[in-house]
Amino acid sequence: MRLTMLPGFMLLLPLAEIAGFVIVGRAIGVLATLGLVVLGVVIGMAILRRQGLGILQKMSAEGQSGVVPGRELLKPAMFVIAGLLFMIPGFISDILAILICIPAVRDLAWKYVSRRFVVVGGRNGFTASAGPDFRNRNPSAGGKVVDLDEDDFKREPNQNSPWSGKRLGD
Numbered sequence: 001m002r003l004t005m006l007p008g009f010m011l012l013l014p015l016a017e018i019a020g021f022v023i024v025g026r027a028i029g030v031l032a033t034l035g036l037v038v039l040g041v042v043i044g045m046a047i048l049r050r051q052g053l054g055i056l057q058k059m060s061a062e063g064q065s066g067v068v069p070g071r072e073l074l075k076p077a078m079f080v081i082a083g084l085l086f087m088i089p090g091f092i093s094d095i096l097a098i099l100i101c102i103p104a105v106r107d108l109a110w111k112y113v114s115r116r117f118v119v120v121g122g123r124n125g126f127t128a129s130a131g132p133d134f135r136n137r138n139p140s141a142g143g144k145v146v147d148l149d150e151d152d153f154k155r156e157p158n159q160n161s162p163w164s165g166k167r168l169g170d
Contacts, residue, residue, distance in 0.1 A: 017090030024091055040094045044086030051079045074113065078106050 025033040055076040062073070078100050085097035099105050 013092065016092050017088075020091040036091075037089050040086045040097075041089070044083045044097070047079055047083030047086065051076050051083065055080060074110050075106060078109060 021033060024036070028036075055073065058073060082097040082100040085093045085100070100109075
């Protein structure tokens with residue numbers, strides 16, 4: 001999804017969820033609809049409790065160390081996302097959560113994420129990697145590559161900046 005489509009998606013999703021409530025409420029009744037919503041929240045909480053938010057911390061730690069989080073971390077992270085989607089009241093978000101729980105959808109997500117995953121800011125200066133074939137890429141094939149040594153670049157503080165010399169909380 002392109003970032004320019006995100007505001008439209010965020011405006012239309014609640015309207016679609018309300019329409020889903022109306023359609024399901026007419027088909028099965030109000031109490032059954034509310035029961036399904038509560039069941040979705042309970043399932044979401046159970047998934048989050050089972051997977052825990054520790055997986056997100058583990059992904060962050062691997063990313064900061066310069067290692068591309070692998071496929072084995074994607075599955076629990078996708079379950080965390082599914083748990084959060086289950087907890088959002090509505091049937092469309094529940095359908096998306098159910099789709100995330102399907103292994104074939106997770107495989108498609110891995111293909112999408114592995115090509116676009118970039119890690120910046122490793123321990124030994126700045127490193128970047130995108131997917132398993134990053135080292136085999138030909139830099140002259142496209143895009144600019146600027147390779148600087150430590151003594152080639154130096155950033156001086158701007159004394160005219162309104163933030164120079166200030167600390168957080170001042």
